[in-house]
Amino acid sequence: MRTRFARCSTVMLAAAVWLTTAIPAWANSPNPEQYPEAAKRYEQTMERLIWGVLGCTGLVVIVVIIGVVLLIRWIMRRKAAREAAPAQSPPPETP
Amino acid sequence: MTLAETARIAGSLLGSLALALGLTLIIELAVAAGVFGLRAKHELAVIALVNIATNPALNIILTFAGLLTGSRSLADPPMNVILAGLEILVVLVEWRLIAWALPDRRKHAFIISLAMNATSLAVGLLLFGGR
Numbered sequence: 434m435r436t437r438f439a440r441c442s443t444v445m446l447a448a449a450v451w452l453t454t455a456i457p458a459w460a461n462s463p464n465p466e467q468y469p470e471a472a473k474r475y476e477q478t479m480e481r482l483i484w485g486v487l488g489c490t491g492l493v494v495i496v497v498i499i500g501v502v503l504l505i506r507w508i509m510r511r512k513a514a515r516e517a518a519p520a521q522s523p524p525p526e527t528p
Numbered sequence: 529m530t531l532a533e534t535a536r537i538a539g540s541l542l543g544s545l546a547l548a549l550g551l552t553l554i555i556e557l558a559v560a561a562g563v564f565g566l567r568a569k570h571e572l573a574v575i576a577l578v579n580i581a582t583n584p585a586l587n588i589i590l591t592f593a594g595l596l597t598g599s600r601s602l603a604d605p606p607m608n609v610i611l612a613g614l615e616i617l618v619v620l621v622e623w624r625l626i627a628w629a630l631p632d633r634r635k636h637a638f639i640i641s642l643a644m645n646a647t648s649l650a651v652g653l654l655l656f657g658g659r
Contacts (some may be wrong), residue, residue: 486592490588493588497584497585499579501581504577505577505625505628505629508570509568524541
């Protein structure tokens with residue numbers, strides 16, 4: 434389960450980071466006075482990109498938080514099991 | 529933007545996230561163990577996991593906030609308000625998680641969370657000077 438969680442969050446984190454790097458490209462948008470059509474298309478693409486980045490990041494954050502909560506539950510259960518184990522003493526050995 | 533440029537920026541972003549998480553883990557685990565005596569393996573694991581949940585999220589949101597507001601420094605007026613709000617949120621989330629995961633420490637969970645986060649924020653601001 435942990436491997437699957439790590440793989441899933443790594444892929445989404447990588448996607449989010451890759452998309453984040455495209456944001457500074459906004460500064461290279463075409464001049465709207467010279468190329469109104471291209472500038473409009475560029476704006477739409479960048480807006481879609483921003484929402485994609487925010488969505489990916491939100492998903493990564495949610496997946497990481499769910500994974501952490503599951504891991505903490507696993508730690509708590511393991512601790513409880515270890516504490517309960519000595520209470521059940523092994524049967525005395527017969528010669 | 530070229531592929532090499534994209535890879536460089538992505539690398540630096542991931543590097544800064546890893547550095548921030550590493551430093552936070554060192555500082556907060558030291559405070560938890562040194563000041564509050566949380567030295568059992570499961571207690572340290574819970575503190576580390578809680579930070580893994582909150583720290584990258586905080587830094588990613590701060591990065592976005594910086595990009596959207598055009599701020600370069602955490603000392604700028606919109607960014608310091610966002611940072612303060614996010615830090616309060618992180619203290620509250622960590623408090624609830626610690627109280628839930630470590631029932632023996634429930635009484636002091638808020639103080640533990642507040643002290644850990646105040647220390648790591650202070651050290652971060654001292655080291656990076658609000659960048």
